Amino acid sequence: MNLIELRNNLPTELDCIEYAENIRWPKGVKCVYCESKKLGERNADYRYHCKDCQKSFSVKTKTVLHDSRLPLSTWFSAISVITDAKKGMSAKQLERNIGVSYETAWTMYHKLRDLMEWEAPEPDELKGVVEMDETYIGGKPRRMGKSLNALKKIPNLDAEIKELKERGHSFRRLRGNSAKPTERKGMAAKTRVTGIVQRNGSVIAEVMRSISQDEIKDMVKKYVDEDKAVLITDQSNLYARINKVIDHIAIDHSRLYSYRGVNTNSIESFWAIIKRGLIGQYHRVSPKYLPQYISEFVFKYNNRKEDEYMFEVLVENALTVIHR
Numbered sequence: 001m002n003l004i005e006l007r008n009n010l011p012t013e014l015d016c017i018e019y020a021e022n023i024r025w026p027k028g029v030k031c032v033y034c035e036s037k038k039l040g041e042r043n044a045d046y047r048y049h050c051k052d053c054q055k056s057f058s059v060k061t062k063t064v065l066h067d068s069r070l071p072l073s074t075w076f077s078a079i080s081v082i083t084d085a086k087k088g089m090s091a092k093q094l095e096r097n098i099g100v101s102y103e104t105a106w107t108m109y110h111k112l113r114d115l116m117e118w119e120a121p122e123p124d125e126l127k128g129v130v131e132m133d134e135t136y137i138g139g140k141p142r143r144m145g146k147s148l149n150a151l152k153k154i155p156n157l158d159a160e161i162k163e164l165k166e167r168g169h170s171f172r173r174l175r176g177n178s179a180k181p182t183e184r185k186g187m188a189a190k191t192r193v194t195g196i197v198q199r200n201g202s203v204i205a206e207v208m209r210s211i212s213q214d215e216i217k218d219m220v221k222k223y224v225d226e227d228k229a230v231l232i233t234d235q236s237n238l239y240a241r242i243n244k245v246i247d248h249i250a251i252d253h254s255r256l257y258s259y260r261g262v263n264t265n266s267i268e269s270f271w272a273i274i275k276r277g278l279i280g281q282y283h284r285v286s287p288k289y290l291p292q293y294i295s296e297f298v299f300k301y302n303n304r305k306e307d308e309y310m311f312e313v314l315v316e317n318a319l320t321v322i323h324r
Contacts, residue, residue: 036050038050077098113292127228128228128229131265191207194216217244
């Protein structure tokens with residue numbers, strides 16, 4: 001449900017509350033404490049009073065949103081704009097779109113990412129042509145510590161700079177610009193993400209601190225129907241013994257990327273979506289929160305043809321009862 005549809009279908013806070021109540025109590029509202037249906041009229045703050053246990057409650061009571069003071073209409077707006085952003089959106093953009101503080105937007109977004117993990121407790125087994133690959137995310141460039149004077153001279157560039165300076169141009173760093181004239185090489189501390197995708201189907205992706213041939217086999221056994229699938233990978237040593245558990249074919253990326261339909265283009269496309277989102281929207285993600293961001297991209301990819309479903313699932317998950 002995009003933002004325009006949300007505004008047309010659920011224009012007021014009461015409309016949003018009634019929508020949520022129909023999801024939580026399809027057979028009628030009942031007390032969340034004693035399950036009694038002897039309730040007073042809805043109060044001005046949209047809460048009910050139970051005549052049996054004498055407690056008041058709302059549709060958010062004892063749910064993931066129990067402690068949130070934000071109206072449901074704000075939560076629904078956040079769900080709408082986030083699910084509509086295929087490559088994600090920054091918390092700063094969410095702040096501007098729904099009119100909350102940056103801290104609130106950041107907290108809301110992470111809570112919704114947690115709800116995306118609840119979409120299904122266990123994914124269906126992947127069948128048919130299945131592709132598997134790994135990618136590396138994050139890491140900071142290593143500073144080599146060489147000053148500009150220590151670097152090799154670049155005559156052509158020096159001549160151009162000198163000519164432009166003579167014509168009145170200045171290349172001095174502006175105040176607040178921390179960029180230093182150092183040479184940087186290499187990448188450090190990247191986090192590995194392993195993924196499996198069924199062609200024209202769903203994807204599974206997990207952040208893995210370390211990986212081995214046994215862990216690869218365990219992941220395949222967990223998510224793939226070994227009797228009804230063929231696994232395509234690159235020629236990494238991680239897959240050297242995978243043919244013991246599943247039909248397997250490897251393609252040599254040093255020679256070519258596709259041959260008669262044998263390729264890993266689907267999983268590579270998924271990695272491209274993640275990296276474009278991380279670079280273009282989030283810029284940098286710490287390893288601590290990376291699993292949540294991966295969950296967001298997996299959720300959106302697996303429901304890429306069901307925009308309405310994504311909204312409904314997140315609302316339903318937000319109303320999941322938790323014990324307090």
